[in-house]
Amino acid sequence: MVTATAVTIVNVGYRxxxxxxxxxxxxxxxxxxxxxxxxGTMKANLKRMGVPMGEIRYALATHYHIDHAGLAEELKREGIPLLVLDVQVDAIPRMKTWTKPWDHYIDITEEGNVVITFEQSRVLLSQMGIAGEILHTPGHSDHCVSLLLDDGSVFTGDLPLEVFAYDNPVALATWRLLREKGAARAYPAHGPIVELMP
Structure with missing residues (x-):
């Protein structure tokens, strides 16, 4: 097991x-x-932000919608394993139903997928020197997950923020769990970083 070190967070997003x-x-x-x-866009953004592609140990989709996981098989072909939580396995083949031919989507195969349970996530992350865990965080879709670091940073994908989730009891319950576990700032898939009010 590697000793956890201070993490850095870089946004290589687009579209x-x-x-x-x-x-x-x-x-x-x-x-x-x-x-x-x-x-090509992902590679260019990684290079622009000083992130060597060869140092990416895993790719994790918070959920299997086209803008979050559409590039998975292409990244696997570049040598980056896909980290899949067991609750996500059945969602992978369903994602294809939302794609169109002009999306140039490549089916995600089982080869190169590392399937783990939530209980195993802390150990896997610690082997990388990252202190945190992956949690089941439904509220946008049933198979959504979030990465919660021990410093309070939480990567929430499309989980609606509490202020927008007043009519979504599942999302509100998820936010209660995240707060109980120490979430302090949200890194969403769309929009700016949000400091969470106590």
């Missing part, structure tokens, strides 16, 4: 979607993966 690279030294995790057919 109105944030893609967060969480790094502990040279061990990096890409949170949300990119639109299908945009590998």
């Amino acid at each position: 109105s979607t944030n893609y967060w690279v969480v790094s502990a030294g040279a061990a990096r995790l890409l949170v949300d993966i990119g639109w299908p057919g945009t590998l």
Whole structure:
């Protein structure tokens, strides 16, 4: 197990979607993966932000919608394993139903997928030097997950912020869980970083 170090967070997003690279030294995790057919854009943004693609240990989709996981198979072909939580497995083949031929989507195969449980996430992250865990955070879709770091940073994908979730009891329950576990600032997939009010 690697000793946890201070993490850095870089946004390599495009097309109105944030893609967060969480790094502990040279061990990096890409949170949300990119639109299908945009590998060149992802590579250019990683290079522009000083993130060597070869140092990305895993790619994690907060959920399997086209703007969050459409690039998964292309990244796997570049040598980046796809980190999948067990609650997400059945959602992967369903994502294709939302794609069109002009999206240039490549089906996600099982090869190169690392499927884990939520209970295993802390150990896997600690092997990268990242102190945190991955949590089941429904509210946008049933298979949504969030990365919560021990410093309070939480990567929430499309989970609606509390102020917008007044009529979404599932999302509100998810936010209660995140706050109980120490969430202090949200890194959403769309929009700016949000400091969470106590």
